[in-house]
Amino acid sequence: DTGVSQNPRHKITKRGQNVTFRCDPISEHNRLYWYRQTLGQGPEFLTYFQNEAQLEKSRLLSDRFSAERPKGSFSTLEIQRTEQGDSAMYLCASSSFTLNSGNTIYFGEGSWLTVV
Amino acid sequence: GQNIDQPTEMTATEGAIVQINCTYQTSGFNGLFWYQQHAGEAPTFLSYNVLDGLEEKGRFSSFLSRSKGYSYLLLKELQMKDSASYLCAVRDRVDSSYKLIFGSGTRLLVRP
Numbered sequence: 001d002t003g004v005s006q007n008p009r010h011k012i013t014k015r016g017q018n019v020t021f022r023c024d025p026i027s028e029h030n031r032l033y034w035y036r037q038t039l040g041q042g043p044e045f046l047t048y049f050q051n052e053a054q055l056e057k058s059r060l061l062s063d064r065f066s067a068e069r070p071k072g073s074f075s076t077l078e079i080q081r082t083e084q085g086d087s088a089m090y091l092c093a094s095s096s097f098t099l100n101s102g103n104t105i106y107f108g109e110g111s112w113l114t115v116v
Numbered sequence: 117g118q119n120i121d122q123p124t125e126m127t128a129t130e131g132a133i134v135q136i137n138c139t140y141q142t143s144g145f146n147g148l149f150w151y152q153q154h155a156g157e158a159p160t161f162l163s164y165n166v167l168d169g170l171e172e173k174g175r176f177s178s179f180l181s182r183s184k185g186y187s188y189l190l191l192k193e194l195q196m197k198d199s200a201s202y203l204c205a206v207r208d209r210v211d212s213s214y215k216l217i218f219g220s221g222t223r224l225l226v227r228p
Contacts, residue, residue: 033215042120042203042218043159056213091158095214103207103214104149107158 002026004108006092012114013082020078021111025094032075033105034067035091036060043091043107049075082115089113118142120219122204127225128194136189136222138204149216150178150189151203159203162189191224199226 005024013019025032030051035043046065048056051072061067064082069075079086089110097103119141128134140148147166151159165171165180165187177190189202201223205216 031214033213040220042205042220045215045217048213048215050213056215097214103147104161104164105214105216106161107151109158 004092004094004106006090006108006111008111009109010112010114012116015084015115016081018078018080019082019113020076021090021092021113023075023077023092023108024073025075025092026096026106027073029094029096029106030072031095031103031105032069033093033095034075034077035093035107037089037091037110038087046077046090079113082113084115087113087115118206118208118217120204120206120217122202122219122222124220125223125225127227128191130194130196130226130228132194133190133192134194134224136191136202136204136224138187138189138219140185140187140204140206140219142185142206142208142217144208145182145206146214147207148178148180148187149205149207150176150187151205151218153201153203153221155200162202194226196226196228199224 032049034046037043049069064080067077092108093105095105122138150162153159163178175192201221203221205218
């Protein structure tokens, strides 16, 4: 079990550029989540996949954000025309239901985005 | 809607016991989770409560009262490495995504 893996870990980009983050979930997990976290706040839900289907998107996810999970394994989160307000840590998480854990969500190490 | 409240900051002494409270309001309830997050790192899972009562796991325990919409995380024999943010999160019963809604976190500072 290698855990949830995210890359790049850090990204600095100029305003208006596009960025893409990748997430590799724990291999047997069918649920995948993207969250965003800013300093002093808890993670905020962005979107959810069950296998390859994107089943829920937060109102926080503007049209500039798109997420995919094409084969039900890894996922990508793309932000187009970045704005300074997009600066945050983007967290990927995955889960799978078991009786003991009750679908505990496990997080990756996050991808820090700084828009200058 | 959902609302989760926890204190912003707490300070405690190495070797002591600290209790971090969390109150929540949800339209339904399907579990409460506590995560630890060190500065600049991802949240790591600590505990899960779905029934009333106390769950003990080493130095950490978590308590839940569903009727009161209340939970606490109890940390015993505090160590310097316990300085971190502690996040309370709830899952709504009617939410098929099983996503978690997080509070803003409680920043715990452990002093020598």
